Amino acid sequence: DTGVSQDPRHKITKRGQNVTFRCDPISEHNRLYWYRQTLGQGPEFLTYFQNEAQLEKSRLLSDRFSAERPKGSFSTLEIQRTEQGDSAMYLCASSFSSYNSPLHFGNGTRLTVT
C-alpha cells in the first residue's frame, strides 16, 4: 500500500519540549496538507504545500508551529515549546494539484503533552 504514512504514530512529551512529526505523501501527489483534530471535532486546517512551497498557513496557527517540505516530497511539522493545549491528533493529507482533488489522509500522529 503506497498511501500517506506518518511517523511516529504516538508521541508523549513534557510541556516545553519540542517535537517533530514526519509525513510521507503519496508519491504522485504534489500537494501536502497538515490538519489537527481534537476529540469530537473536525480536522482543523494548519497549512499546505504545493511541491516545496508553503502556500497557505492558518491565521490561527501559533508561531511555535513550523512546517517544511524541503524537496517537495516528505514534510515535517515541528512544534516548539509544547503546551498541553497542543495535545491532539495531527493529520497529514496529500492530493493532486488539479482543482479540488480529494484529500488522502494518513493515520495521524497522536500527541500527548503532559
Place this chain on the structure above:
Amino acid sequence: GQQVMQIPQYQHVQEGEDFTTYCNSSTTLSNIQWYKQRPGGHPVFLIQLVKSGEVKKQKRLTFQFGEAKKNSSLHITATQTTDVGTYFCAGPYTGNQFYFGTGTSLTVIP
C-alpha cells in the same frame, strides 16, 4: 474557526433505519466533499459535488448539493453496522484551504 456547520452532532439509529446529516456553509462553495472517519481511523474521501442542485448516489448513500451551493446533505437508507463512523463535509475557502464541518457521529444499534 469552523465555517461549516453540521447537524446533528450525534445520531443513534436502529439498524435498518434511515439517517441524514446536513451541512451548512456561511458562504457559497464552489464544491463540497464528504468524508467518513471510522472510530480510531482517519477521514476517507467519499464523494465530491460541484453543480448546483447536484444529486449523486453510492449504493445506499445519497448526496445532495443545494441550489444556492451553501448546503449539502448525506442520506443513508437502511443503515448497517458498517455505516458507523463520523461523517464530515468539507468545502474550499480562500484558495485551497479545505475547511471541515463539525461532523455527525453515527451509531447504529444492531
